[in-house]
Amino acid sequence: MERPLTQHIPDNGAALHLREYEAVGGYSALRKALRDMEPAQVSTLVKEANLKGRGGAGFATGMKWSFVPMNVPGPKYLIANADEMEPGTFKDRWLLEGNPHQLLEGMILASYAIQATDAFVFLRWAYKDAAREMRRAIADAYTAGYLGKNILGSAFSLEMQLHTGVGRYMCGEETALLNSLEGKRATPRAKPPFPQVSGLFGKPTIVNNVETLSWISHIVNNGEAWFKSLSYTADGGTKIYGVSGRVNKPGAWELPMGITMRELLEEHAGGMRNGYRFRGALPGGASTDFLTDAHLDVKMDFAGVAAAGSRLGTGTMVVLDDRTCPVGFVHNLEHFFAQESCGFCTPCREGLPWTEKILWSLENGTGEPSDLELLERHARLLGPGNTFCALAPGAMEPLQSALKYFREDFEQHIKEKKCPYAHHQH
Amino acid sequence: MLSAIEIEKISHELRHVPVKKAACIEALKIVQQERRWVSDESVADIAAMLEMSAAEVDSVATFYNLIFRKPVGRHIILLCDSISCYVMGYTALRQRLHEILLIGYGQTTADERFTLLPNACLGTCDHAPALMIDEDLYRDLQPEDLEQILEKYH
Numbered sequence: 001m002e003r004p005l006t007q008h009i010p011d012n013g014a015a016l017h018l019r020e021y022e023a024v025g026g027y028s029a030l031r032k033a034l035r036d037m038e039p040a041q042v043s044t045l046v047k048e049a050n051l052k053g054r055g056g057a058g059f060a061t062g063m064k065w066s067f068v069p070m071n072v073p074g075p076k077y078l079i080a081n082a083d084e085m086e087p088g089t090f091k092d093r094w095l096l097e098g099n100p101h102q103l104l105e106g107m108i109l110a111s112y113a114i115q116a117t118d119a120f121v122f123l124r125w126a127y128k129d130a131a132r133e134m135r136r137a138i139a140d141a142y143t144a145g146y147l148g149k150n151i152l153g154s155a156f157s158l159e160m161q162l163h164t165g166v167g168r169y170m171c172g173e174e175t176a177l178l179n180s181l182e183g184k185r186a187t188p189r190a191k192p193p194f195p196q197v198s199g200l201f202g203k204p205t206i207v208n209n210v211e212t213l214s215w216i217s218h219i220v221n222n223g224e225a226w227f228k229s230l231s232y233t234a235d236g237g238t239k240i241y242g243v244s245g246r247v248n249k250p251g252a253w254e255l256p257m258g259i260t261m262r263e264l265l266e267e268h269a270g271g272m273r274n275g276y277r278f279r280g281a282l283p284g285g286a287s288t289d290f291l292t293d294a295h296l297d298v299k300m301d302f303a304g305v306a307a308a309g310s311r312l313g314t315g316t317m318v319v320l321d322d323r324t325c326p327v328g329f330v331h332n333l334e335h336f337f338a339q340e341s342c343g344f345c346t347p348c349r350e351g352l353p354w355t356e357k358i359l360w361s362l363e364n365g366t367g368e369p370s371d372l373e374l375l376e377r378h379a380r381l382l383g384p385g386n387t388f389c390a391l392a393p394g395a396m397e398p399l400q401s402a403l404k405y406f407r408e409d410f411e412q413h414i415k416e417k418k419c420p421y422a423h424h425q426h
Numbered sequence: 427m428l429s430a431i432e433i434e435k436i437s438h439e440l441r442h443v444p445v446k447k448a449a450c451i452e453a454l455k456i457v458q459q460e461r462r463w464v465s466d467e468s469v470a471d472i473a474a475m476l477e478m479s480a481a482e483v484d485s486v487a488t489f490y491n492l493i494f495r496k497p498v499g500r501h502i503i504l505l506c507d508s509i510s511c512y513v514m515g516y517t518a519l520r521q522r523l524h525e526i527l528l529i530g531y532g533q534t535t536a537d538e539r540f541t542l543l544p545n546a547c548l549g550t551c552d553h554a555p556a557l558m559i560d561e562d563l564y565r566d567l568q569p570e571d572l573e574q575i576l577e578k579y580h
């Protein structure tokens with residue numbers, strides 16, 4: 001089983017530094033592209049590989065790049081989205097801390113493909129080790145001639161900066177990220193115009209996830225057929241999956257795309273801890289619908305999880321066990337979303353705190369039968385198409401699916417006027 | 427008044443941006459690094475330097491949860507209160523922190539040693555529950571670990 005993205009990351013958690021990265025073939029894809037390939041050929045290759053974005057939405061990367069207007073003068077930007085703040089998600093951290101040059105090489109290749117002049121890593125505040133490694137990697141890449149003017153003697157030049165954030169989940173939403181990089185509040189922008197045409201400071205801009213960009217050098221070196229062969233399914237490549245919650249071995253693993261939920265849970269995460277039973281899981285972070293034990297044979301790729309009524313999202317699963325209250329679990333999520341709402345549009349600004357309060361009252365024994373209908377109405381009214389960005393619809397995914405799969409728990413809270421779980425916690 | 431160091435650092439940032447406003451977040455970070463928090467006076471000083479209104483600077487400052495607009499202690503404790511840490515029992519950590527420090531969220535100890543804040547997912551969910559103190563990450567925590575950890579900070 002090949003693990004292109006993580007195989008060279010040292011087990012002790014240290015980073016692969018420049019010399020070590022070069023020793024395992026690092027920057028050979030950049031040399032090859034600058035020597036033998038036109039920018040459009042790099043884009044076409046990524047398009048043919050059918051690489052889908054690993055940031056949560058699964059948008060085709062080559063397609064996204066193809067919207068950038070070529071042959072226009074002036075600056076263009078490439079941004080690595082390293083904000084990783086989706087609760088339950090810890091996959092980009094591994095790549096940032098362990099293999100920073102793999103990300104940089106991918107960013108330089110992506111910049112070459114769209115002819116970007118400047119690139120940024122937008123890194124969340126909490127990733128201190130990643131910040132240190134990225135800073136060092138950027139400096140080393142400049143010294144070695146992989147960044148700056150006339151990279152490796154070619155006509156291509158690129159400047160790279162690391163930007164560290166000051167909190168807020170919204171910074172991960174790509175247009176809000178652009179506002180934040182411009183020094184503003186991280187509120188999203190209306191689309192169109194799409195960032196590919198008018199992004200950072202009004203210039204063409206591509207935003208891609210860390211895991212997405214970490215693929216580019218491998219695809220350039222090994223081709224699209226190889227990329228597709230890594231996967232069990234039609235979505236190519238491997239995926240970094242993760243599991244957290246009351247399992248025996250929580251962690252993250254790079255595995256063929258399309259592995260089943262069962263294999264992930266039982267073989268890699270070591271099954272449930274003694275005394276705990278699996279009730280369900282969010283397959284890809286806080287803003288995905290629950291799946292239950294009826295879904296254990298679902299293939300964890302974009303189409304497979306979608307067919308089961310959820311989303312692959314970030315591919316990092318949060319497990320709900322039988323001793324954790326599903327209502328409390330969803331209350332915790334809605335507290336997060338209500339707090340992180342940027343307040344720009346009314347349904348989300350008003351609806352999320354309302355949702356949170358209803359769940360709180362259920363947990364505290366003051367819920368009423370009409371509350372369930374109220375929650376369902378919120379799930380509809382804050383759903384896709386009714387809000388300015390995807391935060392609120394994402395927030396409704398765990399809620400609506402919890403109402404479907406754990407309805408008896410909600411009803412029990414109302415009937416007994418208390419949370420029936422012993423490990424009742426807020 | 428901004429110090430000479432602050433002015434120099436902000437001026438350095440201004441060289442990298444096409445319009446002065448774009449340095450707003452960096453300027454707030456610089457002032458906070460020097461003074462631990464950003465006062466009304468500093469907001470006005472940054473506004474003057476970046477040719478913005480104070481209200482505009484404040485609207486940015488108050489949007490971001492890691493820019494502090496109130497005085498804070500010498501060390502900031504950020505306790506993860508997101509979902510994996512919820513499942514793994516962060517509330518017991520919160521309880522223990524309240525007992526040891528005698529403060530709630532958003533408060534600072536009388537000796538100004540610690541400020542306690544909740545924080546969204548720290549991205550280490552496979553080692554939940556977790557917290558950060560200043561730049562240090564602590565993972566796989568039990569309530570009984572906390573006392574010893576806090577002793578490292580003066």
Ligand SMILES: Cc1cc2nc3c(=O)[nH]c(=O)nc-3n(C[C@H](O)[C@H](O)[C@H](O)COP(=O)(O)O)c2cc1C
Pocket residue numbers: 052053054055056057058059061081082083084085086169170171172173174175207208209210212213389390391
């Ligand atoms: C509220 C919100 C938060 C997001 N946070 C992140 C994030 O932290 N990292 C990320 O890569 N994408 C995040 N996204 C998705 C981005 O908007 C964008 O789709 C992604 O960075 C594109 O990269 P990709 O095409 O490589 O997947 C978020 C989206 C929303 C709506």
Ligand code: SF4
Pocket residue numbers: 170188340341342343344345346348349387388389390391392393
């Ligand atoms: S949906 Fe929520 S986060 Fe998105 S723009 Fe509206 S208020 Fe802001």
Ligand code: FES
Pocket residue numbers: 087088089506507508509510511512546547548549550551554555556
């Ligand atoms: S939920 Fe606490 S670190 Fe992710």
